[in-house]
Amino acid sequence: xxxxxxxESKVTGGAERWRCTTIHWLIMGQVLLLxxxxxxxxxxxxxxxxxxxxWTLSRAQSDRYAMPSAAKLGVVAIGVIFLWLSFSQWxxxxxxxxxxxxxxxxxxxxxxxxxxxxxxxxxxxxFSLTHFLYSESILQTxxxxxxxxxxxxxxxxxxxxxxxxxxxxxxxxxxxxxLLAIPLLIVLFVFFPRMSPFWTIPLDxxxxxxxxxxxxxxxxxxxxxxxxxxxxxxxxxGEPPPSRSxxxxxxxxxxxxxxxxxxxxxxxVDFVPAVSSSTLSYTLVTQPLSIAxxxxxxRVQRVFGEGVRVSPLGVVKSHQALxxxxxxxxxxxxxxxxxxxxxxxxxxxxLSLSTSANPITRAYGLALKQQWPKPRDRVAxxxxxxxxxxxxxxxxxxxxxxxxxxxFLFDTKRGFCEHFAASFSVLMRAAxxxxxxxxxxxxxxxxxxxNYIEVRQFDAHAWSEIWIEGVGWxxxxxxxxxxxxxxxxxxxxxxxxxxxxxxxxxxxxxQLQGFAGFYQLQQRLQALGHLWDRTIVNxxxxxxxxxxxxxxxKLDTKHLGLIGLVFFLLCFGMLGxxxxxxxxxxERVSHAHRWHRDFAQCxxxxxxxxxxxxxxxxxxxEVWSKLSPEEAELATNFVHEFVSHQYQGGSGVLTVTRALxxxxxxxxxxxxxxxGKRWRSLSRx
Amino acid sequence: xxxxxxxxxxxxxxxDVVLLGKREQVRLALACLLANGHLLIEDVPGVGxxxxxxxxxxxxxxxxxxxxxxxxxxxSDITGSSIYRADQHQFEFQPGPVFSEILLADEINRAMPKxxxxxxxxxxxxxxxxxxxxxxxxxxxxxxATQNPITHSGTFxxxxxxxxxxxxxxxxxxxxxxxxxxxxxxxxxxxxxxVEAAVITRSELLEAKKAVQEVxxxxxxxxxxxxxxxYTRSCGYFTLGLSPRAGLxxxxxxxxxxxxEGRDFVMPEDVQAVFVSVAGHRLQPLQGMGDSANLGPLxxxxxxxxxx
Numbered sequence: 004x005x006x007x008x009x010x011e012s013k014v015t016g017g018a019e020r021w022r023c024t025t026i027h028w029l030i031m032g033q034v035l036l037l038x039x040x041x042x043x044x045x046x047x048x049x050x051x052x053x054x055x056x057x058w059t060l061s062r063a064q065s066d067r068y069a070m071p072s073a074a075k076l077g078v079v080a081i082g083v084i085f086l087w088l089s090f091s092q093w094x095x096x097x098x099x100x101x102x103x104x105x106x107x108x109x110x111x112x113x114x115x116x117x118x119x120x121x122x123x124x125x126x127x128x129x130f131s132l133t134h135f136l137y138s139e140s141i142l143q144t145x146x147x148x149x150x151x152x153x154x155x156x157x158x159x160x161x162x163x164x165x166x167x168x169x170x171x172x173x174x175x176x177x178x179x180x181x182l183l184a185i186p187l188l189i190v191l192f193v194f195f196p197r198m199s200p201f202w203t204i205p206l207d208x209x210x211x212x213x214x215x216x217x218x219x220x221x222x223x224x225x226x227x228x229x230x231x232x233x234x235x236x237x238x239x240x241g242e243p244p245p246s247r248s249x250x251x252x253x254x255x256x257x258x259x260x261x262x263x264x265x266x267x268x269x270x271x272v273d274f275v276p277a278v279s280s281s282t283l284s285y286t287l288v289t290q291p292l293s294i295a296x297x298x299x300x301x302r303v304q305r306v307f308g309e310g311v312r313v314s315p316l317g318v319v320k321s322h323q324a325l326x327x328x329x330x331x332x333x334x335x336x337x338x339x340x341x342x343x344x345x346x347x348x349x350x351x352x353x354l355s356l357s358t359s360a361n362p363i364t365r366a367y368g369l370a371l372k373q374q375w376p377k378p379r380d381r382v383a384x385x386x387x388x389x390x391x392x393x394x395x396x397x398x399x400x401x402x403x404x405x406x407x408x409x410x411f412l413f414d415t416k417r418g419f420c421e422h423f424a425a426s427f428s429v430l431m432r433a434a435x436x437x438x439x440x441x442x443x444x445x446x447x448x449x450x451x452x453x454n455y456i457e458v459r460q461f462d463a464h465a466w467s468e469i470w471i472e473g474v475g476w477x478x479x480x481x482x483x484x485x486x487x488x489x490x491x492x493x494x495x496x497x498x499x500x501x502x503x504x505x506x507x508x509x510x511x512x513x514q515l516q517g518f519a520g521f522y523q524l525q526q527r528l529q530a531l532g533h534l535w536d537r538t539i540v541n542x543x544x545x546x547x548x549x550x551x552x553x554x555x556x557k558l559d560t561k562h563l564g565l566i567g568l569v570f571f572l573l574c575f576g577m578l579g580x581x582x583x584x585x586x587x588x589x590e591r592v593s594h595a596h597r598w599h600r601d602f603a604q605c606x607x608x609x610x611x612x613x614x615x616x617x618x619x620x621x622x623x624x625e626v627w628s629k630l631s632p633e634e635a636e637l638a639t640n641f642v643h644e645f646v647s648h649q650y651q652g653g654s655g656v657l658t659v660t661r662a663l664x665x666x667x668x669x670x671x672x673x674x675x676x677x678x679g680k681r682w683r684s685l686s687r688x
Numbered sequence: 689x690x691x692x693x694x695x696x697x698x699x700x701x702x703x704d705v706v707l708l709g710k711r712e713q714v715r716l717a718l719a720c721l722l723a724n725g726h727l728l729i730e731d732v733p734g735v736g737x738x739x740x741x742x743x744x745x746x747x748x749x750x751x752x753x754x755x756x757x758x759x760x761x762x763x764s765d766i767t768g769s770s771i772y773r774a775d776q777h778q779f780e781f782q783p784g785p786v787f788s789e790i791l792l793a794d795e796i797n798r799a800m801p802k803x804x805x806x807x808x809x810x811x812x813x814x815x816x817x818x819x820x821x822x823x824x825x826x827x828x829x830x831x832x833a834t835q836n837p838i839t840h841s842g843t844f845x846x847x848x849x850x851x852x853x854x855x856x857x858x859x860x861x862x863x864x865x866x867x868x869x870x871x872x873x874x875x876x877x878x879x880x881x882x883v884e885a886a887v888i889t890r891s892e893l894l895e896a897k898k899a900v901q902e903v904x905x906x907x908x909x910x911x912x913x914x915x916x917x918x919y920t921r922s923c924g925y926f927t928l929g930l931s932p933r934a935g936l937x938x939x940x941x942x943x944x945x946x947x948x949e950g951r952d953f954v955m956p957e958d959v960q961a962v963f964v965s966v967a968g969h970r971l972q973p974l975q976g977m978g979d980s981a982n983l984g985p986l987x988x989x990x991x992x993x994x995x996x
Contacts, residue, residue: 593995596993599994613990613993614990614991616994617994619956619957619960622957622960649906649995650953650954650955650956652906
């Protein structure tokens with residue numbers, strides 16, 4: 004009958020421009036939403052999205068609406084097929100994010116009515132969540148909020164009459180709405196039940212993310228040194244220990260295969276909790292890592308956190324990779340005052356050497372063992388040799404092959420921590436001293452603003468641990484004798500001193516630190532980030548429970564459910580009340596308006612059409628009676644009462660409302676229930 | 689439907705005999721007179737303008753005079769002039785044709801603006817000033833003017849302010865097919881002379897005018913009229929929107945229409961029925977503005993909500 008009130012039917016005069024601005028806003032929101040993922044998905048996807056957006060924009064200017072269904076299907080199918088081909092596996096998160104992005108943008112080509120625009124916005128709100136799959140930082144949160152702001156502005160634009168909001172006005176309008184929502188945000192954040200996820204998404208974090216691995220192949224840490232990515236921040240209870248004693252043990256490599264060191268989880272080393280007076284308490288907030296180990300200081304005794312325990316090798320093991328920001332409280336013994344014993348199987352394990360690889364090293368070890376009966380002397384001898392003849396450099400050239408330890412020790416003699424640690428431990432084993440390699444981080448940067456120590460990937464370090472009868476496991480860091488400044492000044496100081504040129508992130512990081520003002524600002528920002536991680540990102544079920552219990556000590560889980568129920572009922576009640584009040588508000592929608600609207604609907608006319616709104620009820624009845632005289636006849640009573648109320652000062656509000664209800668009920672009966680009439684009215688429609 | 693209504697409808701029927709198929713225009717003309725307004729009939733020659741004007745005058749039993757306007761008609765030819773009476777040694781005012789209850793001003797736009805304005809002054813103020821004396825015009829006083837479309841040669845267009853003095857402007861238009869066939873069968877056009885004389889009495893007419901004034905306009909209706917009038921100012925289709933005088937005229941014309949429909953209250957449908965006639969000559973469409981150039985009063989009606 005009369006066209007639906009759609010974008011299409013509004014295309015006249017100013018409405019055309021209005022439609023155009025809506026499309027601009029929609030596309031702006033989409034571009035903002037997609038931006039954080041730009042480097043994560045293949046470039047062609049973004050090119051494809053840009054093409055679709057461009058097509059929509061060009062269409063917005065002209066009147067070429069139609070894209071055949073087959074073409075739409077083709078556009079989506081091509082996108083999905085390419086996505087499939089470029090990811091080749093469907094269970095990575097980025098594949099699904101890419102698919103969602105494709106759907107979000109491809110919906111543009113279907114944009115015909117307001118409803119499609121609302122769907123795009125809804126999908127946009129959903130899509131904004133994917134940002135947090137990759138980062139939960141304060142910057143990301145602010146950015147995503149900005150995206151939501153734009154989406155809300157677009158909603159505002161869609162809801163307001165065409166042409167009433169110009170330029171950036173929708174933004175200012177929606178900002179007040181968002182500000183009003185902040186109290187609700189806080190309440191929901193604090194009180195909304197936090198459940199542990201029912202399933203976990205396999206995040207493809209390992210791809211392209213640097214980090215320690217549970218194997219030591221010579222040359223690995225070099226890769227880490229080139230990254231300034233944050234690993235964790237540690238806050239100490241009291242004064243933090245000096246940088247040189249901060250050896251963050253993360254992984255223990257206890258198995259030697261040829262020249263490669265590996266982590267063997269099946270090793271049986273008895274872990275004896277120490278009893279000592281000098282414990283060190285500290286808190287770690289870790290960033291997402293690809294490994295399932297949490298760095299800790301030597302002789303960690305206790306760890307508090309979700310899904311972690313102290314493993315027999317004295318490192319903190321998590322049951323899964325640390326995929327999100329997490330907080331751990333730890334206690335370590337600084338000077339274990341006891342004598343550890345080594346069981347026979349683990350002694351054998353820690354002395355085992357490949358019988359074929361590195362013959363020169365084995366021979367030299369044997370010689371040492373014969374020359375110096377005391378293990379301490381052998382260690383001193385080797386360290387002395389290292390100090391005299393070895394050079395610390397971050398660009399040692401490649402050392403590889405089965406006998407790479409031999410090549411390094413007796414040929415190149417140039418390397419960095421992992422070369423020293425790996426070869427020292429091999430040599431120790433050859434000399435009959437149980438030894439292993441420890442991977443982790445050394446030192447870190449103290450941030451005075453947040454009073455914490457910040458450790459980045461370039462602080463990665465490797466060192467050795469040897470077992471000496473009567474003393475137990477002892478840390479020996481061969482790097483500290485070759486390049487003591489690496490330990491004293493940290494990696495950053497080391498690079499500065501040595502003047503080595505690094506053309507990458509680390510170097511930029513160091514250069515930026517040169518500007519005092521910038522450095523301070525950076526420290527402040529980092530401290531803020533730390534606070535964010537600790538309080539917001541790490542706010543989980545237990546934190547929530549602790550907080551609630553602190554204020555309401557007698558709180559019970561049952562009460563919490565009840566409170567939640569009451570809160571939601573209250574919210575819905577308020578929502579319902581506002582809807583009711585809106586209906587009652589005579590200024591906004593008068594009785595007469597509602598009656599007129601409903602009556603037009605009864606007459607199968609579209610009440611949102613201005614032409615229908617411009618018709619009086621009598622005229623509407625006439626139009627109706629042309630379509631179906633017997634139906635229009637039913638409306639006589641209502642028309643009489645309406646006219647009487649509106650223009651004669653006669654019937655009251657109730658009388659008219661009753662007449663309208665009677666009309667509606669009769670129509671219902673007339674159209675659908677009355678036997679024999681049903682098919683006629685359908686065929687007429 | 690009171691007896692008074694019925695007798696007014698008899699006037700309509702009497703005119704319908706001579707003006708075939710123009711019932712709506714006849715009713716509008718009646719409504720205009722009942723609302724105490726002057727009437728302007730505009731159309732091409734030969735469609736019955738003069739017949740309608742004369743027929744109305746005859747059927748209503750009012751004294752009427754007819755002036756055929758030409759370029760050389762002077763103001764005094766309308767209002768009258770003072771003549772020196774030698775026997776009494778004084779000037780005596782000789783009233784012109786304006787001193788009648790119905791003045792038929794034929795082809796008003798062929799007169800010079802000077803003459804037009806003399807007539808229009810009389811219309812607005814209901815009196816004539818001559819030589820420092822004021823002579824009141826009779827009550828009721830109607831002017832029924834006819835004019836050819838302004839694009840025709842030898843015409844002086846009425847200025848906006850003077851058009852505003854006419855409550856309504858009617859376009860008769862060509863008769864429809866059936867009416868014209870009847871006319872041709874009849875062979876000759878019936879003239880106003882053939883209208884049945886004095887269908888209603890003078891007192892009935894005055895009574896009817898009084899009844900029209902008492903027709904009720906509710907708040908909702910006044911609001912609707914207000915929206916309409918304000919819309920003509922804000923919609924941007926016209927050089928000027930409707931004046932408050934036009935709004936008042938619209939209300940009283942609607943009252944008259946409602947009364948002729950047999951009601952004692954006005955409905956939006958009444959306003960819509962008279963709107964084009966009341967507003968049409970007061971709204972000058974903007975020239976050369978693309979689509980909006982073709983927009984007129986009817987579009988306003990289609991764009992203003994009946995209920996708020």
